[in-house]
Amino acid sequence: MSQRESGGLRIRRWILGGGVLAVVVVPVLVSLACPASRPPPVTLAKIAGPPAGAGERWYTERQVAQGREIFIRHCAVCHGEDAAATPDWRRPDAAGNYPPPPLNGSAHTWHHPLPVLRETIQQGGAPLGGVMPGFAGKLSEQETDAVIAWFQSLWSDEIYQAWYRIAEDSL
Ligand code: HEC
Secondary structure, X not given: OOHHHHHHHHHHHHHXXXXXXXXXXXXXXXXXXXXXXXXXXXXXXXXXOOOOOOOOOOOOHHHHHHHHHHHHXXXXXXXXXXXXOOOOOOXXXXXXOOOOOOOOOOOOHHHOOHHHHHXXXXXXXXXXXXXXXXXXXXXXXXXXXXXXXXXXXXXXXXXXXXXXXXXXXXX
């Protein structure tokens, strides 16, 4: 390769680098500098954001840790400490009531978008003819979200992303 060609290459790289700067870096800096141009404050559903890569979730480790304590205190008695009860969750008892289903991703909890999960925990099962007690007045919105974060942390990426696709449609 001649001296001239490699000089040309260098210039092309430099121009390309400038392109990246203009397209990626500058808008990021501008959006950081002008809070007004940032997206509106997150509602929980929006935090979920597109799962860009495996392992990306809407919640923080802190929520998961807090949610675990709440779960042990309020939910484990029925759903089991590891949220795996009841394996035979499709079979109603003699009175026609369904047992507490596993929340660990092995049952169908992932079919419910976030607002429905929150509603179920706050209102309990009564509105749908179920027997789970409601936690309105016992768990704040923030605590409810934390407990959801905890049981979702048990879900595989595959289950989480299937849930996310359903949740996204309902937004
Ligand atoms: C007294 C037992 C009991 C307690 C305590 C309880 N649940 Fe439940 N839960 C149930 C039952 C039973 C169902 C099935 C629906 C129904 O009958 O209401 C259920 C259903 C659910 C569902 C819907 C799952 C699905 O796949 O549709 C969620 C979510 C849930 N519970 C979360 C919780 C959380 C979180 C707590 C603690 C804050 C909790 N539950 C405490 C008994 C309980």
